[in-house]
Amino acid sequence: VYVKAENPNYETVTGSGTVTITKKKITLEGSDSVVYNGSEQKLELDASAATGVVSGETLGFDRKPTAKGTDAGTYGGTWKRDDTSSYDFNFGSWYVTKANNDDSTDNYELEITGTLTITKKPITITINGNSDTKVYNGEEQTSETEVTPSCSDSLFDASKFSYTGATTITKTDVGEYTEAIDTTKASYDDDNLDVTFVAGTSVTFEITKATMTLDVENYSGEYDGTAHSVTATPSVTEGTTLYYSTKNPSAE
Numbered sequence: 001v002y003v004k005a006e007n008p009n010y011e012t013v014t015g016s017g018t019v020t021i022t023k024k025k026i027t028l029e030g031s032d033s034v035v036y037n038g039s040e041q042k043l044e045l046d047a048s049a050a051t052g053v054v055s056g057e058t059l060g061f062d063r064k065p066t067a068k069g070t071d072a073g074t075y076g077g078t079w080k081r082d083d084t085s086s087y088d089f090n091f092g093s094w095y096v097t098k099a100n101n102d103d104s105t106d107n108y109e110l111e112i113t114g115t116l117t118i119t120k121k122p123i124t125i126t127i128n129g130n131s132d133t134k135v136y137n138g139e140e141q142t143s144e145t146e147v148t149p150s151c152s153d154s155l156f157d158a159s160k161f162s163y164t165g166a167t168t169i170t171k172t173d174v175g176e177y178t179e180a181i182d183t184t185k186a187s188y189d190d191d192n193l194d195v196t197f198v199a200g201t202s203v204t205f206e207i208t209k210a211t212m213t214l215d216v217e218n219y220s221g222e223y224d225g226t227a228h229s230v231t232a233t234p235s236v237t238e239g240t241t242l243y244y245s246t247k248n249p250s251a252e
Helices: none
Strands: 002-007 010-016 024-035 041-044 058-061 066-069 073-080 094-097 108-119 121-129 131-135 147-150 161-163 175-179 186-188 193-199 203-208 214-217 231-234
Touching (some): 041 108, 147 161
Parallel strands (some): 024 108
Antiparallel strands (some): 058 094, 175 203, 214 231
């Protein structure tokens, strides 16, 4: 810009100066935190939230700047013009218009910062042990049992559950045996979920008494002054004691 100063008492002088108008910075920022739900989730930034736009002028985009993701994690970042490392908010082009609709884009520089955080979803899985019953056979027997996970959350997938604890019981004698659930032996293969394991019913194995038969041979003979009895033969002789009585033990 050139300037001339005139005064009747002085010689006229001239000068010049430079007017430098730098670009004004527009900043558009936003963030959101959501819980994982198995579907794609988005953070959309609205141009009206931007700061730095001169009054009467309007910032616009072809599409809203968007950060998006599905799995648990952090998505987004910062975008600057001509910065190849910028996050792609997929907004197409940006522009600024004056009140009279003249373009004012070249008067600005734009910086967008947006962060979408998807946190792990907490779920609770209850681990229940199954039960089995076998009949005593004098030998060591092993239960045919396993553990079953249960969860009411729709994101739960039983195929991702595993358990390395004891799921069977091996015993010989008659009785009821249990194996408690050890939640530290459980795992779930999904990094998007924050899983809590709860012990439910224990693994149970019952060995019931076997059935023994008794073959009784009657005695019949003429009185001879000596005592007589029946002859009894149990189907299982080892460990079996026979008791003879004139009273019916079943009626006692």
